[in-house]
Structure formats: structure tokens, C-alpha cells
Amino acid sequence: MFEVILSSMRDGAIVLDNADQIIFANQSFLDAFSLSRGDVVGKRLLEAVRIPELAGLAGEARAADTPIEKEITVVYPEEKIFSCSAAVIETEEGEPEVIAMIFHDISEMKKLENLRSEFVANVSHELKTPLTAIRGYVETLLDGAIDDPENNKGFLQKIDKNAQSLSALIDDLLQLSSLEARRGIKPFTDIDVSQVIVRAMETLSGKLKTKEIEIVGLENCPVTGDENLLYRALLNLIDNAVNYSSPGSKVEIACRRGEKAVEISIKDYGIGIAAEHLPRLFERFYRVDKARSRDQGGTGLGLAIVKHIMEIHGGSVRVESEEGKGSKFTLIFPI
Numbered sequence: 473m474f475e476v477i478l479s480s481m482r483d484g485a486i487v488l489d490n491a492d493q494i495i496f497a498n499q500s501f502l503d504a505f506s507l508s509r510g511d512v513v514g515k516r517l518l519e520a521v522r523i524p525e526l527a528g529l530a531g532e533a534r535a536a537d538t539p540i541e542k543e544i545t546v547v548y549p550e551e552k553i554f555s556c557s558a559a560v561i562e563t564e565e566g567e568p569e570v571i572a573m574i575f576h577d578i579s580e581m582k583k584l585e586n587l588r589s590e591f592v593a594n595v596s597h598e599l600k601t602p603l604t605a606i607r608g609y610v611e612t613l614l615d616g617a618i619d620d621p622e623n624n625k626g627f628l629q630k631i632d633k634n635a636q637s638l639s640a641l642i643d644d645l646l647q648l649s650s651l652e653a654r655r656g657i658k659p660f661t662d663i664d665v666s667q668v669i670v671r672a673m674e675t676l677s678g679k680l681k682t683k684e685i686e687i688v689g690l691e692n693c694p695v696t697g698d699e700n701l702l703y704r705a706l707l708n709l710i711d712n713a714v715n716y717s718s719p720g721s722k723v724e725i726a727c728r729r730g731e732k733a734v735e736i737s738i739k740d741y742g743i744g745i746a747a748e749h750l751p752r753l754f755e756r757f758y759r760v761d762k763a764r765s766r767d768q769g770g771t772g773l774g775l776a777i778v779k780h781i782m783e784i785h786g787g788s789v790r791v792e793s794e795e796g797k798g799s800k801f802t803l804i805f806p807i
């Protein structure tokens with residue numbers, strides 16, 4: 473009876489006799505460990521799968537009254553983490569008892585857990601950097617620099633700049649978390665893309681004064697979505713185009729309607745990005761040059777926000793770049 477149940481389970485399952493020999497293995501188990509039935513049935517557990525953590529588990533289950541659980545890591549054919557539980561199965565009077573072992577794949581959950589704790593560590597570090605600077609300047613002022621008319625204002629300006637970094641970071645974090653939870657997204661409407669570009673440029677007008685901005689091919693660019701989110705995405709991309717290029721250089725903003733998608737692109741002639749960085753560019757806190765990013769007031773979250781916004785629209789974002797020549801970021805809205 474239990475063979476029927478075990479066969480249909482998505483978790484891997486095996487049954488061992490009282491000599492630790494495998495008398496049954498379901499298909500999920502064979503798939504998970506890349507084994508064939510012949511490799512397994514009639515073999516002792518450690519012969520079939522060479523995982524030392526499993527040694528003794530069956531014995532422990534026999535000794536205990538309750539199921540025993542253990543986490544095991546498998547490296548072949550791919551790295552996977554299983555939560556393995558072993559329990560004695562009651563059998564008919566006189567029949568030898570058997571042990572059932574269930575292998576539940578927890579790799580995905582572990583990966584998410586790791587990502588989460590890595591993110592918390594990153595956030596803490598990013599918060600700490602400006603805070604440490606602020607405390608340093610405050611201390612310097614208290615130690616007497618407050619009476620130094622040549623420098624005291626400069627220190628206050630540095631404190632102000634770092635406080636602004638902190639609030640930019642917190643704004644971006646809050647934005648990212650509401651995007652992830654898909655909170656506060658407005659019903660999609662038809663968007664006038666040129667108007668949104670103008671709005672983003674107005675917000676950045678202070679920075680844009682030193683740049684030559686060219687807007688090309690904006691006619692007939694129908695996009696459906698949340699206007700405010702599109703504004704956020706464009707703001708981040710135009711901000712980057714300006715931050716990572718020298719004064720006086722050109723930024724081109726274009727919108728084209730293709731057969732399958734509408735593409736909005738922002739192209740700059742700035743420092744560009746080396747190919748090795750491109751695969752990780754949209755990760756949270758990934759920056760090519762941390763110091764330069766911080767100096768421009770960057771949080772390292774802008775592109776992660778853009779990526780999320782495009783996912784919410786069923787679209788994507790693409791980057792083409794050459795170090796020293798410039799970059800082009802394209803928002804793709806499928807029609």
C-alpha cells in the first residue's frame with residue numbers, strides 16, 4: 473500500500489529493510505540523484521548514494537520513537553539541499569520493520585533565505601557608510617572646527633550631502649519593496665510618453681543644464697501602463713546617462729514602435745560599461761565604481777528599480793554598452 477503512495481509523491485522516497493538495504497525507490501528519488509533503479513534497489517544506502525550525512529540516520533530513526541530529520545547537501549548532478557526525514561514504518565506482526573526516507577528539496581527556499589540575509593547585510597553596510605561620515609564631521613565640529621570660519625561651513629555641507637544620501641537610499645528601498653510586493657500600482661492607462669519624458673527632464677533640470685539633450689522620434693509611441701512607474705524608470709535612466717558622462721556630452725532619448733514592441737531608449741556618450749559587468753548590472757547594489765556612484769548621490773538601486781518596473785509591465789530592459797564610448801538602455805514594452 474505505502475508503495476503506491478510513495479510512487480506518486482513529488483518528494484524523493486526510499487524504503488530500507490532492517491539491514492539498511494534499499495528495497496524500494498520512487499522515480500523522484502532516482503531523478504534527484506540521477507540514478508537508475510538498478511543502481512539502487514538491493515544496494516545498501518551508502519553504496520547507492522555516497523552522502524556521509526546519511527550514515528546513521530536510519531539507525532537513529534530505529535532507536536527513536538519519532539521521525540528523525542537532517543539537512544543534506546548533494547553536489548552531483550547539481551548542487552541541491554534536501555531536508556531528509558527517516559521514520560520507522562509499522563508493519564504486520566512478525567514482519568521485520570522497515571524505514572522510509574523522504575527527501576524534500578529545499579534548495580529554492582535556502583537560496584531565497586541566503587539572498588535575503590545578503591540583502592540585509594548590504595543594506596546595513598550602505599546605511600552605515602553615510603552615517604559614519606556624518607558622525608565623523610559632527611565630531612570634528614564639536615572638537616573645535618565649529619570655530620574655524622574657513623572650514624566649518626564645508627563640514628556642514630558634507631553632513632548635508634551624506635544625510636541626503638541616506639534619505640535617497642531609504643526612498644529607493646521603500647520603492648523597491650513596494651514594487652516587489654506590487655503595492656500601489658495604478659490601473660494601466662494609455663501613456664503620453666513625450667509628456668513623461670518632459671516631466672523626468674524637469675525633475676533633473678539642474679543636472680541637465682550641462683548636457684546636450686536630443687529627443688528623437690517620439691511620434692506615435694503608444695505605451696500602456698502606470699504612468700508614475702514609467703516616470704520613475706525614465707528618471708533613473710536619464711539620471712544615469714547624465715551622471716556617467718562628462719559635461720557637454722550628448723544624451724539621446726528616442727521612442728520607436730516596432731512590429732512587436734514599443735522601445736524607449738536613452739543613449740549616452742559617457743564612460744560606458746565593460747562587458748564583464750553587464751550580466752550583474754541590474755542586481756541590487758551592483759555598481760561598477762562605488763566611489764563615483766556615491767559621489768553622484770547614487771544608491772545602487774536605480775537599475776534594480778527599472779527592471780522591476782518593466783517586469784510589472786510585462787516588458788524588459790536591455791543594455792548595450794562599450795567602455796569609453798557610451799551606453800544605451802532600452803525599455804521594451806510588448807504590444
Ligand SMILES: Nc1ncnc2c1ncn2[C@@H]1O[C@H](COP(=O)(O)OP(=O)(O)O)[C@@H](O)[C@H]1O
Pocket residue numbers: 708712713716740742743744745753758759760761765766769770771772773774775776798799
Ligand atoms: N549610463 C551609464 N553609463 C555608465 N555606467 C552606468 C550607466 N548606468 C548605470 N551604470 C552603472 O551601473 C551601476 C548601477 O546603476 P544604478 O542602479 O542606477 O545605481 P547608481 O545609484 O550607482 O547609479 C552604476 O553604479 C554604474 O556603475
Ligand SMILES: [Mg+2]
Pocket residue numbers: 708711712770771772774775
Ligand atoms: Mg542610478
